[in-house]
Amino acid sequence: MTALYLARFFDPELGERVGVQVGVTVHDVSDVFVSVAAWLRSSAGRLDAALADLEQAVRSSRRAHLAAALAQVPNPGHLHWLPPIDLQDVWAAGVTYARSRAARQEEAVDGGDVYARVYSAERPELFFKARGPWVVGPQDRVAIRQDATWNVPEPELALWINPALEIVGISAGNDMSSRDIEGANPLYLPQAKIYTRSCALGPAILLGRVETDWPQVAISLQIERAGSVVFSGRTHTDQIRRRPDELVGYLGRSLAFPEGVVLLTGTGIVPPEQFTLAAGDTITVEVERVGTLQNQVMVV
Numbered sequence: 614m615t616a617l618y619l620a621r622f623f624d625p626e627l628g629e630r631v632g633v634q635v636g637v638t639v640h641d642v643s644d645v646f647v648s649v650a651a652w653l654r655s656s657a658g659r660l661d662a663a664l665a666d667l668e669q670a671v672r673s674s675r676r677a678h679l680a681a682a683l684a685q686v687p688n689p690g691h692l693h694w695l696p697p698i699d700l701q702d703v704w705a706a707g708v709t710y711a712r713s714r715a716a717r718q719e720e721a722v723d724g725g726d727v728y729a730r731v732y733s734a735e736r737p738e739l740f741f742k743a744r745g746p747w748v749v750g751p752q753d754r755v756a757i758r759q760d761a762t763w764n765v766p767e768p769e770l771a772l773w774i775n776p777a778l779e780i781v782g783i784s785a786g787n788d789m790s791s792r793d794i795e796g797a798n799p800l801y802l803p804q805a806k807i808y809t810r811s812c813a814l815g816p817a818i819l820l821g822r823v824e825t826d827w828p829q830v831a832i833s834l835q836i837e838r839a840g841s842v843v844f845s846g847r848t849h850t851d852q853i854r855r856r857p858d859e860l861v862g863y864l865g866r867s868l869a870f871p872e873g874v875v876l877l878t879g880t881g882i883v884p885p886e887q888f889t890l891a892a893g894d895t896i897t898v899e900v901e902r903v904g905t906l907q908n909q910v911m912v913v
Contacts, residue, residue, distance in 0.1 A: 617667055618904070619652060619782065620817035621695040621750075622683050629695060632678075633671050634817050640677045642670035649818075650700040653873035657777035660822055667820070683816075686752045696750035696814045697784060700872040703748060703812055705769075705788055706860050707731070707738035709853050709879030727799055737855055737863055740802060742788060742877060743812040751906055756810035756913040757890050761791035764890045767880035768834040768898040770827075770850055772857060773818050774874050778865040780823035780857055783830075785898050785906040786877045787813040809913045814875065819903045825858050827851065830901040834882045837895040844888055848881030 618634035624641070631646050632639040645666070646652045656663035678692060685693045708731050731738045749755060757764035771786035789812065795805035827850040836844040857878070864876055890896075894910040 615668075616902075617664060617671075617820045618817035619649060619667070619820055620697050620815075621649060621699065622678070623687070623689070623693050623695055624678075625690055625692065633667050633674075634680055635671060637680050638677050639680050639683060640671045640674040642667065642674055645670040645673070648699045649697060650872040653701070653773070653775045653781070654871075656775045656781050657779065660775075660779060660781055663781075664820060680816075684752065687750070694751045694816045696748040696753075697816070697818050698745045698748050698814055698875060701745045701870070701875050703742040703745070703771075703814070703875045703877065704864055705740055705742045705806070705877035706855070706879050707740065709737070709855055709860075710848065710881035711852070711854070732854065737860055739860070739864055740806065742806060747809070747812065749810055749813045749908065750815040751813075751908070753813070753908060754810060754911045755787060755789050755813050755896065755908040756808065756911050757789065757892070758791050758794070758808055759912050761794050761805075762889065763793035763796075764789070764791050765884050765888070766790075766834065766836070766890065766896045766898070768832050768882055768900075769877045769880050770830065770832060770900060770903075771814055772823065772861065772876045772878060774861055774864075774870065774876060776869070776871050776873055778861055778870075780861060782818040782820040783823065783828055783900070783903055784814055784818045785816075785900040785903050786875075787896060787898050787906060787908065788877050788880065789813075810911070813898075813906055813908050815906050816904050823857050825856050827853055827857055828902075830903065832882065832901070833899045835897045836884070836890070837897075838891065838893070843894075844884045846882035846884070852881050853878060
């Protein structure tokens with residue numbers, strides 16, 4: 614089957630649109646699917662049929678754009694990507710990589726025993742990250758907190774989950790984090806993680822079934838400052854300790870997601886202790902086969 618990427622974009626003539634990228638072309642399918650939520654609902658228990666519906670919508674689409682034309686800073690005067698999310702919430706899994714466990718212990722003022730224990734515990738760490746409307750997309754700005762002194766991006770694989778708790782796609786994600794706030798006390802995690810422009814997703818969702826095995830993809834991070842690369846790193850999904858169905862199973866315990874949900878799956882790339890983001894930095898997250906998510910940094 615040809616790879617299908619579900620996306621949202623802005624058309625200055627028509628406003629917010631839903632598109633399907635096939636190759637280098639994004640086909641407007643808004644006449645068939647008015648939202649990402651609508652397609653996620655339609656996929657519950659029938660993913661193969663829902664993918665066929667998208668293929669038919671592509672064939673009948675009367676409007677299309679080159680994906681390269683959408684890679685612009687958001688502006689109502691021209692085409693640009695929107696984050697591929699609308700009514701869904703974003704949750705996140707923590708301490709799923711050994712590197713993340715070590716980093717959390719390093720930053721914690723009390724030695725971080727809680728992070729060592731959750732890494733090997735039966736129940737994973739799961740926390741709320743953002744409402745759909747809070748998420749920013751490609752070329753938009755992510756933020757660092759004005760009351761934090763140690764801010765980093767966290768490049769992650771994002772799972773797209775329908776109301777039946779089936780994983781139907783993946784995308785690139787950036788879970789911005791204030792390490793000094795979380796390190797001071799684990800109870801400060803919501804303040805370290807949840808603030809304006811603290812979550813980025815995109816550019817699109819690579820659709821396809823994910824069950825017990827991780828998609829085998831490399832994840833890379835590059836941070837530029839004043840035209841120079843100040844940090845770069847790389848990891849792979851084969852380093853994630855827990856299975857995707859395990860994380861989703863715990864997320865869906867006693868909690869329903871009628872519009873679907875997005876789950877960030879943890880980071881295996883952590884900049885060194887002496888590094889912190891600054892306003893104007895450019896963050897590039899690349900997930901193999903999925904795409905590149907690039908954002909500039911501002912202060913909120």
